[in-house]
Amino acid sequence: MAKPIIGIMGPGENARPEENEMAFALGKAIAQEGWIILTGGRSFGIMEAAMKGAHEANGLTIGVLPTENAANSSADADIKIITGMGSGRNIINVLSSHILVVIGMAAGTASEVALAIKSNKKVILLHQDEITIRFFKNLGTYKVMIANTIEETLQIIKDYLRVTPFSPRPSSAMNELEG
Amino acid sequence: MAKPIIGIMGPGENARPEENEMAFALGKAIAQEGWIILTGGRSFGIMEAAMKGAHEANGLTIGVLPTENAANSSADADIKIITGMGSGRNIINVLSSHILVVIGMAAGTASEVALAIKSNKKVILLHQDEITIRFFKNLGTYKVMIANTIEETLQIIKDYLRVTPFSPRPSSAMNELEG
Amino acid sequence: MAKPIIGIMGPGENARPEENEMAFALGKAIAQEGWIILTGGRSFGIMEAAMKGAHEANGLTIGVLPTENAANSSADADIKIITGMGSGRNIINVLSSHILVVIGMAAGTASEVALAIKSNKKVILLHQDEITIRFFKNLGTYKVMIANTIEETLQIIKDYLRVTPFSPRPSSAMNELEG
Amino acid sequence: MAKPIIGIMGPGENARPEENEMAFALGKAIAQEGWIILTGGRSFGIMEAAMKGAHEANGLTIGVLPTENAANSSADADIKIITGMGSGRNIINVLSSHILVVIGMAAGTASEVALAIKSNKKVILLHQDEITIRFFKNLGTYKVMIANTIEETLQIIKDYLRVTPFSPRPSSAMNELEG
Numbered sequence A, B, C, D: 001m002a003k004p005i006i007g008i009m010g011p012g013e014n015a016r017p018e019e020n021e022m023a024f025a026l027g028k029a030i031a032q033e034g035w036i037i038l039t040g041g042r043s044f045g046i047m048e049a050a051m052k053g054a055h056e057a058n059g060l061t062i063g064v065l066p067t068e069n070a071a072n073s074s075a076d077a078d079i080k081i082i083t084g085m086g087s088g089r090n091i092i093n094v095l096s097s098h099i100l101v102v103i104g105m106a107a108g109t110a111s112e113v114a115l116a117i118k119s120n121k122k123v124i125l126l127h128q129d130e131i132t133i134r135f136f137k138n139l140g141t142y143k144v145m146i147a148n149t150i151e152e153t154l155q156i157i158k159d160y161l162r163v164t165p166f167s168p169r170p171s172s173a174m175n176e177l178e179g
Helices: A017-032 A045-056 A086-096 A107-118 A130-139 A150-162 B017-032 B045-056 B086-096 B107-118 B130-139 B150-162 C017-032 C045-056 C086-096 C107-118 C130-139 C150-163 D017-032 D045-056 D086-096 D107-118 D130-139 D150-163
Strands: A005-009 A036-039 A061-065 A079-082 A099-103 A123-126 A144-147 B005-009 B036-039 B061-065 B079-082 B099-103 B123-126 B144-147 C005-009 C036-039 C061-065 C079-082 C099-103 C123-126 C144-147 D005-009 D036-039 D061-065 D079-082 D099-103 D123-126 D144-147
Touching: A005 A017, A005 A045, A005 A086, A005 A107, A017 A036, A017 A045, A017 A099, A017 A150, A036 A045, A036 A086, A045 A061, A061 A086, A061 D079, A079 D061, A079 D086, A086 A107, A086 B086, A086 B107, A086 D079, A099 A107, A099 A150, A107 A123, A107 A130, A107 B086, A107 B107, A107 B130, A123 A130, A123 A150, A130 A144, A130 B107, A130 B130, A144 A150, B005 B017, B005 B045, B005 B086, B005 B107, B017 B036, B017 B045, B017 B099, B017 B150, B036 B045, B036 B086, B045 B061, B061 B086, B061 C079, B079 C061, B079 C086, B086 B107, B086 C079, B099 B107, B099 B150, B107 B123, B107 B130, B123 B130, B123 B150, B130 B144, B144 B150, C005 C017, C005 C045, C005 C086, C005 C107, C017 C036, C017 C045, C017 C099, C017 C150, C036 C045, C036 C086, C045 C061, C061 C086, C086 C107, C086 D086, C086 D107, C099 C107, C099 C150, C107 C123, C107 C130, C107 D086, C107 D107, C107 D130, C123 C130, C123 C150, C130 C144, C130 D107, C130 D130, C144 C150, D005 D017, D005 D045, D005 D086, D005 D107, D017 D036, D017 D045, D017 D099, D017 D150, D036 D045, D036 D086, D045 D061, D061 D086, D086 D107, D099 D107, D099 D150, D107 D123, D107 D130, D123 D130, D123 D150, D130 D144, D144 D150
Parallel strands: A005 A036, A005 A099, A036 A061, A061 A079, A099 A123, A123 A144, B005 B036, B005 B099, B036 B061, B061 B079, B099 B123, B123 B144, C005 C036, C005 C099, C036 C061, C061 C079, C099 C123, C123 C144, D005 D036, D005 D099, D036 D061, D061 D079, D099 D123, D123 D144
Antiparallel strands: none
């Protein structure tokens, strides 16, 4: 079976300490489920924290970088997809994730939530404020889900994956990605 | 002098009649100032209405299309930039506009406002609701401006252009673009 | 009627003097026909020379820039489409041109010829060497045309435009773009 | 240590049987070295053959898709990067690969070789004809390498990786990707 790819999106330099802690815990929990983590790949904030957490549980991480080389990318991105497209890469983050989780909020992050709704992707707003929730719920009620804890987030992802088929693949290599 | 390019962003198929009317009036008013109008170029909603308005005043319009050919593009887009990049083209709308005006709201539109803030572009929210204003003000207070009428919108653009230099160009061709 | 957009592609910094002269003459000749010129928009080589030539005949020029702002763009690009996508913008040059002319050769230019063939666009190789012609003819015989002079190039474009319909547009603004 | 990503590029639907066989053998040989394989991800030609070969040796494969969803992607792409950017994704194939190998030739493939040269990436032309070799050598002598067998290709990659540093990574997860 193909491994699900869970996008974790959030602020870079301006992420708050408690948001980074939550991203680390979420990354670890997702890796423990055997899922792959996809982030924006930079060496800051939610991106780096989520990938570091995943590595605590020996998970696999993908970083989709805005830059045209790997400079300033996170050492915790196992697979670096280098786009050279700046914020033009945000749509790739969205389309390549089976489902997205958002921790914290910044302009780039907001564009990813909006693009997820536009692209009919499910997006989980984790521990977000009332204004953010109401704004995005207005844009796409059924695509936006709300969670306040890591446990609730995992449960939403599991419920989603249960009803969403992934294409089988011939070899067993992916089963060994979990480490 | 180079002509300013004013981005007008908003919903496509789901734009409300009164939003389309406002987009038409804004497109016409902007064309009367001699400015170029840039939209997403599709034959729907705010995009088409703004370009139709511009043509009432013999203005020049640019449509930056998500598709890989001109099918389903608006006949009112004088210059069609064909990207084949889907919503990946939204960043191009933002970066190519000197300043943006947003009428109505949808997921794609929200991604453009967010990308504008991320890219340090000024964006005018025209006749938006309280939730939308508060959400985007939280993301970038100084980049988000509020207007409720066409007149206020034009005044904000004029104030912005007064303090923003455009590079001169050698020939006089652009002076004749206004028609 | 919509104005045809003619893409002129070629090397930047490494263009030879005689290639720049040919690009200048071609840009002028195309503008005299009332067609719009599209280039990569940078302040070097074929791009700048073609747009300068167009301005000699009061033509309209579009520059599709790889950068995320207008720094280092040519002052001769009337309309600057800013992509922030590096060489990822090459496909936009190709798709947005009704037909392309190539003067000189470099790696970025070669990618545009190849993408034109891939995208079923006609591309005119102007004054190219035998190896270049044979290589691209092998990739797409019917999409690659050969010219050795400005006059031959114009004739090929005219023949092409005669059989290719452009969508009509409602206002008369474009008729005045020629200056 | 980070695993090298080797791009394998070539025609899709129009690949010749002997080219597909070579791609299969190359994919297997690369996977046996513990390297990751990156292709355009579609269920045709060189892309699919190389990834099938990699799976014979339990390797990890990345497919960077032009489409906006996974429809028509290869079941042999373990990690699907979904761009929705059509041929605009070719630059991502190039930038994300540490080194590229090209089998067969078509327009899209040629654009990738050209973009590799433009982006200062090393590209190995495997079993290519004289015209192709001379054309690309003219564009970038030192970036284009020639091989006629799988063994020569592997040797060039090894020589290249020996002198090219990869950033270390903290966890041991990647060591287990080889299966």
